[in-house]
Amino acid sequence: MQKCKNCNTQFRWSTIYKSFWWGYKPIKCENCNAEHRIIVRxxxxxxxxxxxxMLVFGFFLSPFDSAFATICVGTAILIIGSLFTPYLVKFRKADQSSYFN
Ligand SMILES: [Zn+2]
Incomplete structure (x- = not known):
């Protein structure tokens, strides 16, 4: 999982997770306060x-006739998928010049 680029402190899973649901809000290191932003990738x-x-399931794979069941399972897929994202998504220090590395 992501560590602080400044002091190498490991970020909490919950800190990263919350950032996603607040529109990729920048996260701050608890130790040194360095701000980190999500990279485009x-x-x-x-x-x-x-x-x-979720969309692939909803439009192509859903075995259900009912839209309600499809939406429920689609939402479950979205939530389960999102639980893994803090391990995979990288952040950069806010003052780094390149947005893409
Ligand atoms: Zn730090």
């Missing part, structure tokens, strides 16, 4: 583990 990883599988 991180947003793509997040979407491909959450919204993408």
């Amino acid at each position: 991180g947003r793509i990883i997040f979407v491909s583990l959450t919204i993408l599988p």
